[in-house]
Amino acid sequence: MNLDTIPQGLLILIAPVNLEEVLVDLLLQKNEISGFTSSNVSGHGRHHAESSSQLSMLEQVAGRQKRVQLMMHASICELQSLVAELKQTFSDAGMHYILMPVTEAQSI
Numbered sequence: 001m002n003l004d005t006i007p008q009g010l011l012i013l014i015a016p017v018n019l020e021e022v023l024v025d026l027l028l029q030k031n032e033i034s035g036f037t038s039s040n041v042s043g044h045g046r047h048h049a050e051s052s053s054q055l056s057m058l059e060q061v062a063g064r065q066k067r068v069q070l071m072m073h074a075s076i077c078e079l080q081s082l083v084a085e086l087k088q089t090f091s092d093a094g095m096h097y098i099l100m101p102v103t104e105a106q107s108i
Helices: 016-026 046-050 057-062 076-090
Strands: 008-016 036-043 065-073 097-103
Touching: 008 016, 008 076, 016 036, 016 097, 065 076, 076 097
Parallel strands: none
Antiparallel strands: 008 065, 008 097, 036 065
């Protein structure tokens, strides 16, 4: 099958900082993920305020929670399989994900 015809996707994972190393190790072992990016981000919103027991005192005052964001591009099928594995392995870990189709991606 031609790679140009395989539906591609972008997966964005937003996770607690304490899961960063575990997630990086897991993703580095996946042959279907040729690479990914990670960055430190802050979570804001009503969900964080409602679950204030999970926030430190500083996070409650600041109105944000430190998180790590990982982004990767691969086929939609491979990313869906990865999400299924993450759901099973990290249920109730406080992760959030976004999986969206990619219309175009290439190196310049």
